[in-house]
Amino acid sequence: MSLDLFRLSRETTGKVLQAAMQRGGDFAEIYCEHSRYNSLVMEEGILKTAVASIEKGVGVRVVKGEKTGYAYTEQLDDKNFLKIAATAAAIADDQGSDQAYQVAPTPLKNYYQVADPSIDIDLDKKIAWIIKANDIARKHSDLVTKVTISYADYQRKIVIADSRGRLVEDVQPMLRFSISVIAEKDGERQIGRAGDGGRVGFSFITEESVTKWAEKAANEALLLLEAKQAPAGMLPVILAPGDSGILLHEAIGHPLEADFNRKGTSAYTGRLGQMVADAQCTIIDDGTIENDRGSINIDDELNASQRTVLIEEGRLKSYMTDEISARYFEQESTGNGRRESYKFQPLPRMRTTYMLPGGYSADEIVGSTQHGIYCKTFKGGQVDISNGNFTFVPSEAYLIEDGKITHPIKNFILVGNGPDALSKVTMVGNDFQMGTGIWTCGKGQSVPVGVGLPTIKISQMTVGGQ
């Protein structure tokens, strides 16, 4: 058991839990994490940066109702473990008890069994792929003036023990390979980006994949050089399959995180069981997809990962909960309690959020649109969960004229309102794809997530061009 890695024994673990529960509390847990992170950046044709970092710490949390006490330390010895336990315990104010705690290992189902973790691969091999990607992107066109390749891998080892007697360990691998290309023509500069990654082994990177990413990034930059200024006003918007799932992440994902609903601040508070989207929409948040960036074997407070139906045929079925909000709503946790590292407390967070396919072909959907826009790839998004307003920023997008995709367009964002936009999903495609974007969700803490979508049509959305 990797408790040794943190200079902890099962016996000490029991004592620390006892110290954490000394003033009472619903439960307490010890969260131990050892993370190694490596990154390499090639810029201007040279490998400029190599960074390696290690984070290792132990946090103790005590929860009583909606109250949380938390403390962590990076000085790993019994004295400090007991000290942080006492600090966290201060949140509770009961008599407590002298109950002894024993923990026993609980096995996990593994959704990211990796034979060749990138963290263990020789630097030479990583650098070889970086050079390859750089060459392909540079040679793609004379208009390419700059290429940046960014490679990163990390491995997060966690051991969690709690006052309910559970002891779980998990090893979470991660790989990310991204390429950005600048192309210039007649004094204009545009950037294209591509890449992929996930909880995969090093063999995920192949000649074929590197070529695909490099060409995709270069083509996006070249395309944007030809793009026209986007229009302004309310227009039909068609989203391409895959990374357009960012719409779900912003429009419905965040407002369905249970902390907002427990506190009553979300536009969806109190709307469980109601129709909140068109009946063609079934939306899932899933932590169990093999090797996916958003997958987790267990959440960061020992609740099993699962596939959670959020919206079923337009009807709101479930929020995404952490343990505190699950107890508040008197339900089992959906396993969405995640944290960036031992420096943070868990919060309800998304895993991989996607919409199930519908009945239309992509051609039918595009063909049904007289004048609108078609969005293929995205840079990111943001939401105000209380009024439901969200934005997301396309990078590759086109005009649709007379049922056909025509000119590339640039410099705009899409703005909508969650309940309104999802009720205007008039067509759902049969061409579901998981996104390949390297999405990181920020909510005070960063966690890796995934998105997916079939082609969909939103009959009306505000397009923020000119």
Added chain:
Amino acid sequence: MKNYADLKELERMAQSVMQLALDKGANTAECQVMRRRDFEVELRNGEIENLSEAEPFEMSLTVSQDYRRASVSTCDLSEDSIRDVVDQAMVLSKYTDRDTFYTLPKPEQLQTEFKDLDLFDAKLLDMPVEQKITLARELESHMLAYDKRLKSDGASFSTTISAGAIANSAGFCRAEQRTLMGMGVSGFADDQVSEGDLNVGRKQSGSWGCQRRHHTDLQSTREIAERAAKNVLRKIGACKPATGTFPCYFEPAVARTIWGNLLSAMTGGSIYRNESFLVGKLGEQVCSDRVTITEDPFLARGQASRNYDREGVAKKSAKLIENGNLNTWLLSTYSANKLDMTTTGHAGGPANLILQPGDLDEEGLIKTMGTGIWVISLLGQGVNISTGDFSRAALGLWVENGEVQHPVMEFTLNSNLKDMLKNISHMGNNVMDDWSVQTPGFLISEMNVSGL
């Protein structure tokens, strides 16, 4: 005066890590050691919801051998672990390519005079937890008392006491300690929507806070709470505005984000990478002549006050933008080398920035604007520093003939930063000195609004 950490000890530590790397054959080494004590209390509806404390201690090191550079960091500061990461840095630096632009500053560029900037409030070391909780509680109750429609999304009080040392083989070594405390409150209220609108659960939220280096400088809880309350209430009943071209008033909190965009376009890294809309514009008019930005690193108790930058280079006061003219890039030693210039002491970003105010107060600005949008918040990415393209969602107030009519939301503002900065027609006199960028609000004569 009571200290948080033994600064001499931190300096010795940074220097010894650096020396270890030099002994192992590094040509240059830069080391940072940082320790912190963090405290935060959050409460909601009068009940403490979260109490957290931590004391992280971290070290980072950058070495180079024959211009091949590598960086490592760790929070395990045991002797063995430090030896391991230094070894790791030395190995990594054999793999990177030669980059002759990577050098350390010249000895004569390093800071040797250390002004007392008064960034440490020793009294914070002994501030009782009860007092912190009381302040958070006051904030929340003042906000709730302001209007009965308001509900609480929580109030917080947090403190950070930190000490950090920087050492590099150019001959710099210095440790300093700082304090920072902040408190804030968030509220929300149910919002009415028009008939047929599907967003029946719509709410509006808003918050305000205050962050200071010294306890005695904190604003009153009543003042902060009132601002938070108004930030919620003024959004109630928002609707979508019309599509068209209108002047806009950016209030100080929003104005600050535009200066942030300008500053990132002036950063050496953006310039040598050819990824800034300001490339080639040094010495030229890039903003309206009403814009003058002074960097003052030596402001007592300032949020971004410092005697030296991350490389130990001496800071100086300077006008970065003067009557709209772009006087300087923001350079580190590396970006200066890339551009064949000299470092301006901006490794790690700019210090306090002071915007020169204009004559009009907020009401005067609104009257001058006539019909347009008072922007109170911006949402989402959508700024391209490389091209200057600007497209962001916004929330604001619709103004007609100088009078506020109703709130507006779910629209976008679109333009290009090059035009926006030149179209600043008036700077206000309502400077907010809460942040490291001290700015009044300003008017931009024309923005593309996409709404209905």
